[in-house]
Amino acid sequence: MSAGHNLQLLRLSALLQLEQRARRCSAAELGFLMVNDTAGVVPCQQAALWRRSGPGAGDVAALSGACAPDPASPYVGWLRQVLAIFDQDEVAGPRVVLSSHLPAALATDWVEWLPSHALWCPLDAGQGQRLGGLLLARSAPWHDGDTHMMAALAGAYAQAWLLASQRPVGLPWVTKLRHRRRAVVAVVAVLAVLALLPIRQSVLAPAEVVPITPMQIRAPFDGVVDTIAVAPNAEVTAGQVLVSLDTTQLRTRHRVATKSREIAEAEYSQTAQMALSDPSVKGRLALLQSKIEQQAAEVGFVEEQLRRAEMSAPAAGIAVFDDANDWVGRPVAVGERIMIVADPTQVELEIQVPVADVTTFDTGAETVFFPNVAPDHPVDASVVFASHASQPAADGVLAHRFRAAFAGTGPDLRLGLKGTAKIYGERRPLLMWLLRRPLAMVRQWLML
Incomplete structure (x- = not known):
């Protein structure tokens, strides 16, 4: 392959690379690229970009070797008039322009501002839409190869310029939101309505069925447990001996x-x-x-x-304790509870609500109990007591103790039955319910 063919391939490769760079540029970067990097494909000494605002009207958008053109400089003023005259010609495609194509007043200054040979390249985007033009000037005459090369490059420049001017500025998601303004407004309105939608406050907490008035069987004096006369959860009668001390x-x-x-x-x-x-x-x-x-x-x-030393049942009921073997032979102090005797038909619900979940619940607040053995058969209840001070629960978490009375009794509500209780409170906006924990943390951080 000859050296001439190699040179043509290099120029063609440079042309393709320049077109790709032009398509990736923004509108501000594209003008700088056209007046400065075009010389790498088509050699020239000076270049000027004309931005068209109307037939024969516009302004100088970029100059080679300058960051931005100075509108008040004599060179830009003279070039503005020259490019406006060249832009009046609606002929498509690059063409060689000379000083003889200008009025005498402008032609006399050509030697001062530009080399003798210039090439005017209109930037047409198609369908009769002209964006402006690119003027290239050099001392050597222009050849047909240069003209054909600039014709292809001018078309690529025009398409890139058109795309860059229509390309949205800013973050992509912001642009998408602008195009979907109605949808965004509708979504924001729906979220605002949902945020203000009043919902009932509620909290889930572990609960257990406990006796209402348990009768305590306590040690009357310091001693050692000798015998436990009943089995755990056994029915006892009034006066029946339950515990004997040594x-x-x-x-x-x-x-x-x-x-x-x-x-x-x-x-x-x-x-x-x-x-x-x-x-x-x-x-x-x-x-x-x-x-x-x-x-x-x-x-x-x-x-x-x-x-x-022999402790008897004060009334009929059920002896509630864990295991007799845990008590036999165990020393007890005066007043220490050994077991309780409770009426199995007089029960209520004890709820341990963690401090982090506590909210305002009035007496009579609706409560639903879900037993562990039958969570699909909830039982209704209502709050009758709420402790003011918190105490460590069985798991070590600080909790407030709530008591709830059942709406009805049944054989399934046996003593010691555990499950989960849901307490309902007043209605508040959904937003306040969602932000209750973050607001509590903020209050702790700010020590309010």
């Missing part, structure tokens, strides 16, 4: 106290007989009588402790 030490104390009382009584009797013959002994009788009463009180106290 009485070994109490029986020993009872024998000692009884013996001490007998000794005090014998001593009192002997002293009383001696007082009949010796009046000076009568003074000891009062002291011995007090000692007898003291020992009698000790015997009575121990007998009472022995009687209370």
Whole structure:
């Protein structure tokens, strides 16, 4: 392949690359590219871009070797008049222009501002739409190859310029929103309506069925559990023995106290007989009588402790505790609860609501209980009590305790039944319900 063919291939490759670059440029970048990078394909010394605003009207948009043309400079003023004259010719395609094509007043300054040979390239976008033109000037004459090359390049420039002027400026999603303004307005309106839509506040929390008035079976004194007479959750009758404490030490104390009382009584009797013959002994009788009463009180106290060592059911119900083996042989302190006796028909719902989920719930708030064993059969209830202070729940989370009364009772509402309760509150806007936790966190951060 000859050197001439290689040169043509290089120029053709440069032409294709320049066209691709032009299509990727913005409107501001394209003008700079046309007046400065065209020389890489078609050699020239100066270039000027004319932006058309009407037939024979427009302005200089870009100059080679300059960031932006100065509208007040003499060169731009002279070039504006020259390009306006060249633009009046509606002939398509590049053509060579000379100073003789200009009026005498403008032609005399040609030598001062431009090289002797110039090529005018109209930028036509098709369908009679002309965007402007590109003027290239150099000292060497223009050849047919240059003209054909510029004809192809001018067409690519015109298409790129048209696309760049129509290409949206800014972020793509912003442009899409502008084109879909009605849809955006409709969506915003719907969201605003939904945000203000009043909904009922609600909270889900773990719950358990508990007795309303449980009867506590507590240790009457410090001791050790000897026997548990009933099984967990067994039915008991009033007066039935439930728990017995070990009485070994109490029986020993009872024998000692009884013996001490007998000794005090014998001593009192002997002293009383001696007082009949010796009046000076009568003074000891009062002291011995007090000692007898003291020992009698000790015997009575121990007998009472022995009687209370057996704890009976105060009323009929169910004995609620975990496992008898956990209690037998276990030391208990006075007042420590061992079990409770509860009426299985008198139950209510205890709800542990975490502090983070608590909102305003008035007495009588509607509540729905979903038992774990039958979540598809919810039970209605209403709040009757709400604690003001929070306490650690079984899982260690701070929670407020709520109590709810069931609307009705049934065999399925057994003591100890666990599940999930849903408490309903007042109606508030959906937006406030969605933002309740973020607002709470913001308040904590700001320490309001």
